[in-house]
Amino acid sequence: MSYKFDFEFLAERWPDFVAGAWLTIQLTVASIALGFLVGTVCALARVYGGPVLRRIVGVYVEAIRNTPLLIQIFIVYFGLSSLGLKLSAEVSAIVALTVNMGAYTTEIMRAGIQSIQRTQLEAADCLGLTRLQTILHVVLLPAMERVYPALSSQFVLLMLASSITSQISAEELTATANLVQSDTYRSFEVYVIVAVVYLALSALYRFALWAIGLVLFERRRKLGTPL
Amino acid sequence: MIQLSATHILYLVEAARWTVLLSLIAFAGGALVGLPLALMRVSRSKLLRGLASVYIQIVQGTPLLIVLFLSYFGLGILGYKLDPLVAAGISFTIYAAAFLGEIWRGCIEAVPKTQWEASDCLGLNPVQQYAYVILPQAVRIATPPTVGFMVQIVKNTSLASVIGFVELARAGQIVNNSTFEPFAIFAVVGAIYFAICYPLSVVGRYLERKANAGR
Numbered sequence: 439m440s441y442k443f444d445f446e447f448l449a450e451r452w453p454d455f456v457a458g459a460w461l462t463i464q465l466t467v468a469s470i471a472l473g474f475l476v477g478t479v480c481a482l483a484r485v486y487g488g489p490v491l492r493r494i495v496g497v498y499v500e501a502i503r504n505t506p507l508l509i510q511i512f513i514v515y516f517g518l519s520s521l522g523l524k525l526s527a528e529v530s531a532i533v534a535l536t537v538n539m540g541a542y543t544t545e546i547m548r549a550g551i552q553s554i555q556r557t558q559l560e561a562a563d564c565l566g567l568t569r570l571q572t573i574l575h576v577v578l579l580p581a582m583e584r585v586y587p588a589l590s591s592q593f594v595l596l597m598l599a600s601s602i603t604s605q606i607s608a609e610e611l612t613a614t615a616n617l618v619q620s621d622t623y624r625s626f627e628v629y630v631i632v633a634v635v636y637l638a639l640s641a642l643y644r645f646a647l648w649a650i651g652l653v654l655f656e657r658r659r660k661l662g663t664p665l
Numbered sequence: 666m667i668q669l670s671a672t673h674i675l676y677l678v679e680a681a682r683w684t685v686l687l688s689l690i691a692f693a694g695g696a697l698v699g700l701p702l703a704l705m706r707v708s709r710s711k712l713l714r715g716l717a718s719v720y721i722q723i724v725q726g727t728p729l730l731i732v733l734f735l736s737y738f739g740l741g742i743l744g745y746k747l748d749p750l751v752a753a754g755i756s757f758t759i760y761a762a763a764f765l766g767e768i769w770r771g772c773i774e775a776v777p778k779t780q781w782e783a784s785d786c787l788g789l790n791p792v793q794q795y796a797y798v799i800l801p802q803a804v805r806i807a808t809p810p811t812v813g814f815m816v817q818i819v820k821n822t823s824l825a826s827v828i829g830f831v832e833l834a835r836a837g838q839i840v841n842n843s844t845f846e847p848f849a850i851f852a853v854v855g856a857i858y859f860a861i862c863y864p865l866s867v868v869g870r871y872l873e874r875k876a877n878a879g880r
Contacts, residue, residue, distance in 0.1 A: 441742075441743050441744060500863065500866070501855075501859065503816075503862075503866070504816065504820075504858065504859045504862035504863045504866055505820065505855040505858045505859055505862070506820040506821070506823035506824075506834065506855075506858055507820070508823045508824060508826070508834055509823060509834060509837070509851050509854055509855045509858065510855070512837070512838075512847065512851045513847070513848065513851045513852065513855065516841070516847035516848075516851065517847045517848035517851055517852070518848070519847075520845070520846065520847050520848050521848055594726075598726075598727070598728040598729075599728065601728035601730040601731060602728075602730060602824070604730070605827060612728065612730055612731065612734075615731075615734070616734075619738065623742065624742070625734070625738040625739050625741070625742045626735065626738075626739035626740070626742050626743055629731055629734045629735045629738070629739050630735065630739070632731055633727045633731045633732075633735065636726065636727050636728055636731060637723065637726040637727060640725075640726035640727075641726070
């Protein structure tokens with residue numbers, strides 16, 4: 439093989455990679471937070487809502503989970519703008535990722551909520567907790583603790599999937615890589631570097647989620663055991 | 666301006682055949698590499714376990730899109746210019762193998778330990794143990810999650826569009842370039858993906874219910 443690896447472009451372009459990674463973090467943290475909110479509300483609607491509401495949430499979840507993220511992003515970015523709703527690439531990315539995250543969170547949280555036994559709700563009733571208190575403290579937090587591993591890996595998968603937003607020119611990490619490689623013709627080196635950055639980001643997210651889990655779930659912090 | 670017509674829809678449906686073919690290649694390749702990976706993950710040798718685990722960690726921590734770019738543009742610049750179909754096939758194999766390997770590892774480990782002990786007592790060697798006792802049971806446990814993962818594979822083949830392979834997503838972009846009706850076109854493309862994926866999801870769920878009912 440006569441090819442000589444050359445990482446010299448890094449000396450000049452590393453700020454681009456940092457900026458790209460930073461946008462990836464911003465996009466994904468925003469859509470994880472929003473998507474989690476959407477998904478939790480939908481999961482509650484799916485378990486406790488009326489038949490119509492349950493059906494609507496069901497259609498939303500199935501439609502999103504059975505179509506590619508790439509197409510969802512295209513519909514939000516190109517589709518909505520052709521209907522007159524012009525969103526920037528970054529906003530479109532957050533909207534599409536949130537909608538996607540929401541559907542997966544709904545399914546995961548639904549499993550968690552359904553695992554909360556009836557007697558827990560009756561006990562909360564007896565203690566005189568209001569409906570909101572019951573949902574927050576008796577249903578959601580324990581439900582979340584039970585499905586936290588599944589939620590965490592879904593969050594990390596979303597971070598990796600955010601690379602797809604490069605296709606609508608949101609200037610995140612993958613788009614930065616595409617730009618740098620077309621300037622330098624060092625595509626192999628560029629993509630290897632970006633792959634390493636994504637690996638580091640996955641590790642960072644896993645660590646952060648583990649730490650959040652410790653703060654959120656007292657039982658786990660005190661006993662040190664997974665549920 | 667060209668109107669969206671039945672011809673366009675037909676073109677999309679024809680492109681969907683490539684999506685199906687790509688999915689089959691990805692699944693076959695993923696299974697071929699994934700099974701040895703799963704066996705390595707449960708092997709007694711620390712080295713084999715470690716190697717498989719490192720592979721899975723790396724692939725599950727990198728976006729599939731980057732793997733695709735590496736095998737198409739990256740290898741191209743190193744002098745190995747691959748056809749988009751080959752590059753996509755390799756990338757999807759790498760990706761699917763990591764996930765299937767991890768799914769199947771869980772299924773092999775889910776076979777009760779007593780089955781190992783019993784087959785040991787009967788004097789079966791490790792190959793016979795796997796072939797006649799462990800794997801047949803693991804396959805039953807593995808079927809529902811594997812069908813579920815096939816949905817992920819079908820959806821992810823849409824990424825092959827970025828290296829210029831004309832499957833369903835790319836065909837949608839091509840039609841859009843001539844008709845400029847992105848909302849309608851991508852809705853149709855989405856619907857075709859849905860038509861492929863939803864039956865798989867339903868079958869996966871059905872199998873899962875059936876498997877759980879037995880226990």
